[in-house]
Amino acid sequence: MDNIQQVDFFDGLQAGPKHALMYFNAAGISIQLGAYWDKEATVLFFPYKQCNIQETGNKLIVFLNKNATNYISFSADANFAIDLKQKINHKDQSFAATLLSMNVFSLFILVVILLAGVYWGISTIVPWAGLKLIKPSTETELGEKMYQSMMQGETIDHQRTKLLQEFAKSMNLSNTYPIKLTVVKNREVNAYAIPGGNIVVYSGILKAMKSPDELAALLGHETAHINDRHSLRSILRSAATGLIVSVVLNDISGIFSIVVENAEGLRTMHFSRGIEKSADEEGMKLLIKNNIHPLAMKKLMQRLKENSPEIPEVLSFMQSHPATDERIKHATEFAVPYKNSSFAPNPVLDSIWSALK
Amino acid sequence: MEYNKYSLVFKGSGFEYFKIQLVNIILTTITLGLYYPWAKARTLHFFYANTVFNEQPFVFTGTGEQMFKGFIKAFLILVTVYGLVIYLTLNEQELVGLALLYIILLFIIPLAIHGSYRYRFAKTIWSGIRFGYMGDKWELLMLCIKGTFLTIVTIGIYGAWFAMNLRRYLLCNIKVGDARFSYKGVGGEYFWLNVKGYLLSIFTFGIYFFWWQKDLFAYFINNLRLTKGDQTMLLKSKATGGDFLALIMVNLLLFVFTLGLATPWIVVRSMRFLFSNIVLDGTIAFDELRQTQENFDDATGEDITDFLDFGFII
Structure with a gap:
């Protein structure tokens, strides 16, 4: 199997990452401890609907169950990362993701415009409503x-x-x-x-x-x-x-x-x-x-x-x-x-x- | 038992934090504040992921959804309380309203701190091991009521003892897996530390203030330890008054000359400073740490402390 990847696995029992191998298909993520895939050995299987992704900096963390006790972590640049994200149906919170991909200068201008708008809005609405009330x-x-x-x-x-x-x-x-x-x-x-x-x-x-x-x-x-x-x-x-x-x-x-x-x-x-x-x-x-x-x-x-x-x-x-x-x-x-x-x-x-x- | 040196570093960049803040401001503004819990989650993810202990980052597993539920509950609770007080005030019962407000806050604040600690630590993971807060809410409530009462009666003097009792109670109930934190700071020492700092700051026209800050930080860090069975990790501050002077003066200049825009950089460099000035050593074998703490999803307390602008106090 060529789509087996090396990841850090946290088993939720004892501290520290364990070296593990992972592969994923349409149904979910399979994980086996160790450095070589052994067909005979135990495979842990996690269906996607229990999984959750967190992206921080250059790392991707995939929580494998709802309580986030088991998780794997790997580099966000890994070639399989995008594919896995799609499989887990991680929407990247579309709008937030778009903003995050913009450059700081544009974001800053956007904030200034927005705050100016809020200032104008409040300084118009409050007197108007006050006079009515x-x-x-x-x-x-x-x-x-x-x-x-x-x-x-x-x-x-x-x-x-x-x-x-x-x-x-x-x-x-x-x-x-x-x-x-x-x-x-x-x-x-x-x-x-x-x-x-x-x-x-x-x-x-x-x-x-x-x-x-x-x-x-x-x-x-x-x-x-x-x-x-x-x-x-x-x-x-x-x-x-x-x-x-x-x-x-x-x-x-x-x-x-x-x-x-x-x-x-x-x-x-x-x-x-x-x-x-x-x-x-x-x-x-x-x-x-x-x-x-x-x-x-x-x-x-x-x-x-x-x-x-x-x-x-x-x-x-x-x-x-x-x-x-x-x-x-x-x-x-x-x-x-x-x-x-x-x-x-x-x-x-x-x-x-x-x-x- | 083997003696180890441990490392604790903050490796976040001000630039990245600035960007996160900008995105959060935009989304929070256009949603009229409703995005706040997700914004907070993004900020916490950033701080946790960039805090690295023994080569392993911390992970914050809390989500915007959980904190949003808490946000709504906290909002309803506080609106009810303030609504009641405003109703009484408008009906010429200002004193009753005000008294009621203080009494309710006296109860709500400790309970909110309790909830906040439970949630925040249950969602804090290091190297796959969950933290946890084991305190009892009624004990904390009694501690706060007694502390508030005595502080008022002694015109503030008991405040030092109250602060240390509270800190001791909170910290001694924090666990990471099967290791437990403990804090041994006491009111008397803390009180004299502050009296000394206050008086010397006046006599030296404020210069001693930085050494006072150094002492306060050291009093916090040096009295903190982590134990696991017969193994211990000790913490020690190596920051000097001069270090604090440089940190605070540079922060101040940065803030003034950028009209506050440099705040993210100020936060990040302060974090780096604090973490890099803590020396950690001891005999705990961290790779033997075991999972013992349970998960906890209710973020109401966390959100109430946010509304009341308490931050995350220790």
């Missing part, structure tokens, strides 16, 4: 908690708060969120929106403004952030990034800390230019709806731009809203169609305004 009422509830914790240590100007609330009430700002205003005693020229309906206005910014339509523009802008759920979007986006990072680094607590950081960062939140522009635009639409000239937005921005150098604080309103000139230009363009429209004065707003001042 989180109801405005839940947002208001959470926003209220954030508001409570942010107001600790701030001095609230109750009288002005009440007036400002009336001011907002006489405007039609939001149908989805209950808009609640708070005036904080602080010389900073700043105002910010908390998801769910709270708007915090610093007394410094009230002092800087010269007319009621500027205040209306400010409220319009901040309300647009709330209506369009900009903070929530931004938090969700960071959470998605945090999710990816924490999966990669195997650290789940990362997500929570990112959410917390974001909540803390609301005061000074830097939205992207695109988001600011859209808030300006939505704010101007609100102004028109309330019969106020949209150019008030431009006026507001110019006023704050004039004021900002006088304010020594780092976190002034204008600084947290980048590219002011660009936005002024955008507001002017938006207002062009309304150039000749006339907007009736609003005596209610005017009277509250003078009370505020």
Whole structure:
């Protein structure tokens, strides 16, 4: 018989390989111990369906029974290896085998593309699903908690708060969120929106403004952030990034800390230019709806731009809203169609305004 | 009885490991993680096949299928536990939820370690001889509960004794065929070793850290032995603090300057370093080793320890 091969045989009883001879046919593998095939001597027979192959490095191991107690091992380069693999119906796990036969550089590129895809997918899906899942009422509830914790240590100007609330009430700002205003005693020229309906206005910014339509523009802008759920979007986006990072680094607590950081960062939140522009635009639409000239937005921005150098604080309103000139230009363009429209004065707003001042 | 010197080498290449990792990442990602057990099997096959004792490689006979079954079971168990805790937390029972979580983990972790050891060693074969873990899960559980309790009560000091008791229990119950491992490290020595290492590391601005690592490695290796009847194999570390300094600094530089891409090479060179620094000698005739350990197919414990990110601790 010419297809008899020399292999190392492990008998599952005692350590160490034994020299053995092996041949295989359609039915299974036959093994005989020793260096010469002896027709008279005992032959061990193992049917293929009990066999299993493991390929590691340059060695092939054929387990001859389910418990892997008996096995033979030989070089993976042996000329009969492919034939035997086929007989044992070893599928090489096709796709994995294809990958393993590729070169490292292509594999590396593949991994980079795949991970970039996953990153993109998660950072799209998480915010999308989050916006669907989180109801405005839940947002208001959470926003209220954030508001409570942010107001600790701030001095609230109750009288002005009440007036400002009336001011907002006489405007039609939001149908989805209950808009609640708070005036904080602080010389900073700043105002910010908390998801769910709270708007915090610093007394410094009230002092800087010269007319009621500027205040209306400010409220319009901040309300647009709330209506369009900009903070929530931004938090969700960071959470998605945090999710990816924490999966990669195997650290789940990362997500929570990112959410917390974001909540803390609301005061000074830097939205992207695109988001600011859209808030300006939505704010101007609100102004028109309330019969106020949209150019008030431009006026507001110019006023704050004039004021900002006088304010020594780092976190002034204008600084947290980048590219002011660009936005002024955008507001002017938006207002062009309304150039000749006339907007009736609003005596209610005017009277509250003078009370505020 | 004949006195022998034994050899233990790791001959895997970083390049090959890197490739295995890349393939595993691709398959695990596109299957949303479900490929993980097969990926793990491929990694283990690589490490075992490249670890050679007395000219014979180790063989890992576990399969992706077995570990996948365990993976599903482990996933269900942990999802149930976390689901319960989240349910309690959402219903304003945070403290009850948290307490329950710690208690359940206190029970699950030892049982998972037990399962993991049974599976991993039953699937470890050297030269045709199966390893086996003979520990009793209830003894291990009691050991862990006592250890955790005393560690908390002593604000961490008992941790050293706990670690050594655990290591001793686990290692003393590992067999390869009819030979048995034993470990004689004790809490007191381990504690002072760490106190000394910690203090001297501070006084030397961190330089002693490498000698501390050397001591810890030596304390692990030198106290380990294998016995078979009246025959023994002793292990001894010959790594110096300077060796550890060179190893760790080079690893660090490799990691930083390749932005982590060199990790497979770092793992492989560390394995080579550790194995090449162990001297093994004694009187055991390894070709007379006999098969005594049974097979064991349930990989649930193995997968739970993976989920909890325990790795394979000793």
